[in-house]
Amino acid sequence: MLSKRLQAVAKFIDKKDNLIDVGCDHGYLGIYLKTNNLVNTILLTDVNKNALSNAISNIKNFNLNIPTILTNGLEDVATNQYDTISISGMGTSTIKKILNPTKLSTISKIIIQSNNNLFELRAFLKTLGYRLVDEITLQEKNIWYVVCLFKKGVDSSKFLKYGIPKKDKILYYKYLINNYQKVLKNIPIKDMEIRKQYLNEIDLLNKLLEEC
Numbered sequence: 304m305l306s307k308r309l310q311a312v313a314k315f316i317d318k319k320d321n322l323i324d325v326g327c328d329h330g331y332l333g334i335y336l337k338t339n340n341l342v343n344t345i346l347l348t349d350v351n352k353n354a355l356s357n358a359i360s361n362i363k364n365f366n367l368n369i370p371t372i373l374t375n376g377l378e379d380v381a382t383n384q385y386d387t388i389s390i391s392g393m394g395t396s397t398i399k400k401i402l403n404p405t406k407l408s409t410i411s412k413i414i415i416q417s418n419n420n421l422f423e424l425r426a427f428l429k430t431l432g433y434r435l436v437d438e439i440t441l442q443e444k445n446i447w448y449v450v451c452l453f454k455k456g457v458d459s460s461k462f463l464k465y466g467i468p469k470k471d472k473i474l475y476y477k478y479l480i481n482n483y484q485k486v487l488k489n490i491p492i493k494d495m496e497i498r499k500q501y502l503n504e505i506d507l508l509n510k511l512l513e514e515c
């Protein structure tokens with residue numbers, strides 16, 4: 304059974320997509336997509352030999368034929384044969400290194416679930432010429448995940464900081480507000496400027512909550 308997090312990544316993939324899943328690890332996403340006929344072509348990559356071996360043996364167990372490449376990011380991948388990339392379960396700094404602009408000319412869609420620094424991630428994709436189109440926000444085993452869908456185009460989104468306000472963001476925004484309030488409690492009254500910054504973030508999140 305695919306995790307809720309990877310199911311959310313899969314939701315943004317279309318039957319016509321030619322997908323590279325970078326950092327596939329166990330290969331579960333690719334196996335799920337191929338088994339259910341949810342993708343046109345798919346390539347699985349990983350930088351770690353053991354991870355890719357696991358993926359290869361899982362692919363065999365499912366009697367599937369899915370190509371794999373052992374490589375760092377997109378380095379040895381002929382990306383011009385693909386139009387979609389998924390990257391999940393990594394941090395934003397690793398993802399930024401993987402998304403080498405010289406490798407993206409045919410890539411019209413990028414699906415990313417980063418484990419941290421989502422503002423930096425969304426802003427980076429904007430500089431690469433991708434716009435934030437949609438997001439799925441979910442909680443699994445007490446951890447919040449945001450899966451972002453980017454498509455080629457100019458981003459004029461005002462939602463780069465906290466993402467797109469949708470129903471599934473309500474509890475997430477409340478969680479962020481709660482975290483900021485906890486930090487705020489420990490900031491001495493004399494540190495007006497720092498307190499103001501936190502209060503501004505809480506204010507912004509409350510406004511976004513109204514838009515959900």
Ligand SMILES: C[S@@+](CC[C@H](N)C(=O)[O-])C[C@H]1O[C@@H](n2cnc3c(N)ncnc32)[C@H](O)[C@@H]1O
Binds near residue numbers: 390
């Ligand atoms: C936590 S796992 C996530 C696996 C899967 N994508 C998921 O979301 O469940 C991260 C995987 O990314 C791989 N990885 C990390 N840096 C990478 C890079 N620069 N290029 C390719 N794979 C990388 C790791 O080896 C590991 O298998």
